[in-house]
Amino acid sequence: MIDVILVLNAGSSSIKFSAYKIDDGRPGLDLCGQIEGIYTAPRFKAFDASGASIGKNLWEEGTELGHEGAIAYLGEFLRDHHEGRRLAAVGHRVVHGGAEFSQAVRIDAQVIEKLESLIPLAPLHQPHNLKPIRIIAELEPQVPQFACFDTAFHHGQREVAQAFALPAAITERGVRRYGFHGLSYEYIASELARFEPKAAAGRVVVAHLGNGASMCAIDAGRSVASTMGFTAVDGLPMGTRCGNVDPGVILYLMDELKMDTRAVEKLIYQQSGLLGVSGTSSDMRALLASDNPRARFAVDLFVYRIGRELGSLAAALKGIDALVFTAGIGENAAVIRERVCRDAAWLGVELDAAANEAGDPRISTSSSKVSAWVIPTNEELMIARHACMLLTAQRLAEQV
Numbered sequence: 001m002i003d004v005i006l007v008l009n010a011g012s013s014s015i016k017f018s019a020y021k022i023d024d025g026r027p028g029l030d031l032c033g034q035i036e037g038i039y040t041a042p043r044f045k046a047f048d049a050s051g052a053s054i055g056k057n058l059w060e061e062g063t064e065l066g067h068e069g070a071i072a073y074l075g076e077f078l079r080d081h082h083e084g085r086r087l088a089a090v091g092h093r094v095v096h097g098g099a100e101f102s103q104a105v106r107i108d109a110q111v112i113e114k115l116e117s118l119i120p121l122a123p124l125h126q127p128h129n130l131k132p133i134r135i136i137a138e139l140e141p142q143v144p145q146f147a148c149f150d151t152a153f154h155h156g157q158r159e160v161a162q163a164f165a166l167p168a169a170i171t172e173r174g175v176r177r178y179g180f181h182g183l184s185y186e187y188i189a190s191e192l193a194r195f196e197p198k199a200a201a202g203r204v205v206v207a208h209l210g211n212g213a214s215m216c217a218i219d220a221g222r223s224v225a226s227t228m229g230f231t232a233v234d235g236l237p238m239g240t241r242c243g244n245v246d247p248g249v250i251l252y253l254m255d256e257l258k259m260d261t262r263a264v265e266k267l268i269y270q271q272s273g274l275l276g277v278s279g280t281s282s283d284m285r286a287l288l289a290s291d292n293p294r295a296r297f298a299v300d301l302f303v304y305r306i307g308r309e310l311g312s313l314a315a316a317l318k319g320i321d322a323l324v325f326t327a328g329i330g331e332n333a334a335v336i337r338e339r340v341c342r343d344a345a346w347l348g349v350e351l352d353a354a355a356n357e358a359g360d361p362r363i364s365t366s367s368s369k370v371s372a373w374v375i376p377t378n379e380e381l382m383i384a385r386h387a388c389m390l391l392t393a394q395r396l397a398e399q400v
Helices: 066-081 109-116 126-139 182-195 247-255 261-270 273-278 284-289 293-317 327-332 334-343 353-358 379-399
Strands: 002-010 015-023 026-036 043-048 053-058 085-094 145-149 203-209 213-219 222-226 322-326 371-374
Touching (some): 002 126, 002 379, 015 066, 026 066, 026 379, 066 126, 085 126, 109 126, 126 145, 145 182, 145 379, 182 203, 182 322, 182 379, 203 293, 222 293, 273 293, 284 334, 293 334, 322 327, 322 334, 334 353, 334 371
Parallel strands (some): 085 145, 203 322
Antiparallel strands (some): 002 015, 015 026, 043 053, 213 222
């Protein structure tokens, strides 16, 4: 019987899943997929490790499958397609671990209670991350579950890098910079070591550029600073999120435009960023293909903000040895990488245009003082690794 670790990344209307079989103590991808539109028009698709389709399903418009129904359907699918395999553990992506959780942890009732207390810090993500945990705990209480946190990688930053200049009465309530996309940064730090060990042991800025976008300064594999702070709306402009904005703007919106808290929340999370600036799309591919002046300006603003943050993170590192691009835009938009690297020539980045266009791992010249890389991220595999290590440790402890 082969042990399998199921990895879940649950959102408000979708659940992404990956199943990893454990071979010699290491997780290897077995299958993956997602269930989308779980409250409106559910759509299921699954693929094997080679990318070949192994399952599809569509529900009628208006079907409310919900998280519970989606988990139940996924369970049936896995039982049908996992003959000779045993579900050994479930690993969950949990956006916020707060100040307490600095590493992945086995989930129990006490952990769930603590994670629920963090919902006010990530109201648009945390509740949905926790739903499958409760459902599986009820359906399969014997299966161990592990929480892996987007904030954990940044936990070791210096206090001065995490602090806001606010009174202690406020900051002591947990109001501080947490940073996010930590699972991605942790994975990239480990992968860069395979390509260029010297760079990985030095000062690196990773640009996680996707619909959600952030950047992180990493020194010898440890997070030093990040563009995201208290919430995942801070830092770079994103697909629909505004990124860094003067707090006075929020006061203006409330005082002069009479917007309430929920209206402001909707504006900064769902109506801003590339979509808000362009007025047309949150998709970088569409913006790059457009002749619309507002679309071009949205791209210009995105690139400009990356350059600003790159300079700030290089200052936090007191220099830079490598720049890494990852996530959807970072991995696939050669023109964005080119513009960022050209603007970073002052830091010592010398772009190899042909390598960049080809999407090679290294996109800087051999003589570049700062090497530049394109490394695909894999947050699911990082979760599987954490779950595998914790499961192994648990089993060893039980044998003592």
